[in-house]
Amino acid sequence: xxxxxxxxxxxxxxxxxxxxxxxxxxxxxxxxxxxxxxxxxxxxxxxxxxxxxxxxxxxxxxxxxxxxxxxxxxxxxxxxxxxxxxxxxxxxxxxxxxxxxxxxxxxxxxxxxxxxxxxxxxxxxxxxxxxxxxxxxxxxxxxxxxxxxxxxxxxxxxxxxxxxxxxxxxxxxxxxxxxxxxxxxxxxxxxxxxxxxxxxxxxxxxxxxxxxxxxxxxxxxxxxxxxxxxxxxxxxxxxxxxxxxxxxxxxxxxxxxxxxxxxxxxxxxxxxxxxxxxxxxxxxxxxxxxxxxxxxxxxxxxxxxxxxxxxxxxxxxxxxxxxxxxxxxxxxxxxxxxxxxxxxxxxxxxxxxxxxxxxxxxxxxxxxxxxxxxxxxxxxxxxxxxxxxxxxxxxxxxxxxxxxxxxxxxxxxxxxxxxxxxxxxxxxxxxxxxxxxxxxxxxxxxxxxxxxxxxxxxxxxxxxxxxxxxxxxxxxxxxxxxxxxxxxxxxxxxxxxxxxxxxxxxxxx
Ligand code: AMP
Numbered sequence: 348x349x350x351x352x353x354x355x356x357x358x359x360x361x362x363x364x365x366x367x368x369x370x371x372x373x374x375x376x377x378x379x380x381x382x383x384x385x386x387x388x389x390x391x392x393x394x395x396x397x398x399x400x401x402x403x404x405x406x407x408x409x410x411x412x413x414x415x416x417x418x419x420x421x422x423x424x425x426x427x428x429x430x431x432x433x434x435x436x437x438x439x440x441x442x443x444x445x446x447x448x449x450x451x452x453x454x455x456x457x458x459x460x461x462x463x464x465x466x467x468x469x470x471x472x473x474x475x476x477x478x479x480x481x482x483x484x485x486x487x488x489x490x491x492x493x494x495x496x497x498x499x500x501x502x503x504x505x506x507x508x509x510x511x512x513x514x515x516x517x518x519x520x521x522x523x524x525x526x527x528x529x530x531x532x533x534x535x536x537x538x539x540x541x542x543x544x545x546x547x548x549x550x551x552x553x554x555x556x557x558x559x560x561x562x563x564x565x566x567x568x569x570x571x572x573x574x575x576x577x578x579x580x581x582x583x584x585x586x587x588x589x590x591x592x593x594x595x596x597x598x599x600x601x602x603x604x605x606x607x608x609x610x611x612x613x614x615x616x617x618x619x620x621x622x623x624x625x626x627x628x629x630x631x632x633x634x635x636x637x638x639x640x641x642x643x644x645x646x647x648x649x650x651x652x653x654x655x656x657x658x659x660x661x662x663x664x665x666x667x668x669x670x671x672x673x674x675x676x677x678x679x680x681x682x683x684x685x686x687x688x689x690x691x692x693x694x695x696x697x698x699x700x701x702x703x704x705x706x707x708x709x710x711x712x713x714x715x716x717x718x719x720x721x722x723x724x725x726x727x728x729x730x731x732x733x734x735x736x737x738x739x740x741x742x743x744x745x746x747x748x749x750x751x752x753x754x755x756x757x758x759x760x761x762x763x764x765x766x767x768x769x770x771x772x773x774x775x776x777x778x779x780x781x782x783x784x785x786x787x788x789x790x791x792x793x794x795x796x797x798x799x800x801x802x803x804x805x806x807x808x809x810x811x812x813x814x815x816x817x818x819x820x821x822x823x824x825x826x827x828x829x830x831x832x833x834x835x836x837x838x839x840x841x842x843x844x845x846x847x848x849x850x851x852x853x854x855x856x
Contacts, residue, residue, distance in 0.1 A: 387630070387772050388473070388489040389413030389580040390567070392456040392548035394555035394604040396575040400450030402588050403457040404441035406579055409587040411437055412632050413489070413580060414461030417472040421485035423550055424452030428483040432472040456550045458487035461774070471513040474550070479523045481530045482552040488515040489580055490544035490565045490772040494838035498540065517541065518549075530554070535601055535614040542835050544623070544771035546596075548578050555604040562621040562834050563598025564771045564825060566637050569609070576604045581635040595638055598622075621834045624808065624824040625773055628762040629733050633673055640812070643673050648811035649761040649803055650677025650731060657801030658682050659729045659757040663722060665689030667732040667744055674761035675731035684729065689722040689751075690744065716744060724752030730797075734762045736775055738782035741795040749796070758797040763805050763829040764788075770837055775828060805829055 389410030419432035433440040458473035474487040495514030521537030544564035549556040557578035570577040572590035633643035666675030679686035764783030792800040
């Protein structure tokens with residue numbers, strides 16, 4: 348890596364405690380700088396374009412909603428890799444010509460990061476880079492490995508040296524240590540050991556690589572600009588640069604882009620697809636098309652279903668901006684009540700969730716939203732939000748409506764109650780912090796001080812996506828946040844069932 352990385356990356360020196368020898372893989376027992384290793388992120392990669400880094404910066408800008416804490420780009424100029432990784436927003440660091448000039452080359456990968464609780468440290472900022480036997484490898488990852496801690500602990504025990512506390516590093520370490528020959532074989536050998544969710548882009552000195560986990564939990568699409576292939580999390584990152592959408596990367600598919608063109612590999616045993624339903628509820632940008640489905644239209648349909656299931660006698664439908672807007676439009680149209688902007692959002696404050704502590708998070712909510720008194724005073728208001736996680740937003744917003752003179756406040760949520768944490772790269776906290784896991788419907792209503800409260804049902808969310816009841820064509824989305832039906836093993840949480848079995852057999856013999 349050239350010297351220009353040295354300054355920012357050096358700032359990241361901090362003290363990670365090593366794992367205790369013999370610790371159970373089921374219970375992570377070491378402090379990872381307060382970083383839970385879970386990340387919500389956006390990824391982008393382009394191959395063969397003279398303005399690779401500038402285009403990657405624009406792509407990351409369009410993916411900013413997927414992660415606002417840090418951003419990074421690694422570019423390859425035919426001889427050397429160049430890396431710029433920064434804390435903060437893409438626009439703060441990657442809009443200057445000087446930064447882009449430090450990233451020469453016609454191939455680049457980039458990443459926006461949105462860590463969960465705990466501080467983000469610079470050495471976790473992606474793309475992560477390592478020099479392997481075969482040359483450099485940069486990896487940018489969206490998702491979360493559900494056996495990442497277990498693999499990491501094993502690797503450290505075997506002598507691997509970790510530079511970060513990010514689970515993404517496991518990909519680099521496993522690729523480096525693979526006994527296979529060619530880089531693609533080593534890379535897929537590494538991925539075959541990983542459980543959980545990943546949408547990855549990686550860069551070698553000859554190839555841009557994209558990979559999606561066998562269930563396709565997180566999204567990844569293939570696009571094209573001036574004949575140059577692009578891999579990115581969402582189609583909105585193609586739109587910003589005028590690139591053409593080619594297709595979704597399939598579950599379990601590995602895409603290799605090099606001088607010979609684009610190749611598709613299917614190195615893993617086939618499994619049915621289980622994309623995450625929460626991308627449609629909250630995470631993806633409304634102007635993106637995910638698996639052929641407009642996120643905006645889907646959210647509107649969720650609002651319309653909610654209106655059918657849980658109408659409210661009201662004068663105005665008010666969205667919790669911005670994420671509640673499409674569902675509120677759908678709700679208002681379906682029940683014939685006027686849609687009004689009864690809450691105004693200050694767009695210059697980051698997302699509520701990026702603040703690490705509850706106190707700051709609460710402060711963030713107040714900074715972010717204000718009641719539009721002219722719309723709500725004296726009215727019966729239906730508030731629409733896309734989801735309730737901890738309940739922080741709802742409590743504040745209901746109170747805000749009352750203070751602005753609303754006569755009644757009815758809360759409607761355009762997704763089912765989130766009762767289970769996510770382990771696949773979306774920041775939902777431990778179960779005991781999820782409002783719907785702690786309280787029943789009436790308890791939640793009282794907690795937030797609303798006159799009534801209703802959530803969209805599970806069947807309702809599938810109806811909104813065009814699948815009625817037990818329609819056998821209904822694709823198996825993963826809806827674990829609402830049902831607890833996790834699509835993979837949760838090895839870091841529960842231990843490795845195969846190993847447990849083996850040790851039971853050993854004990855028995
Ligand atoms: P809470 O205030 O904890 O109940 O969170 C709910 C609010 O956060 C809603 O307005 C959602 O739009 C938004 N939200 C839902 N899921 C997430 C997430 N994973 N990260 C950030 N914000 C979220």
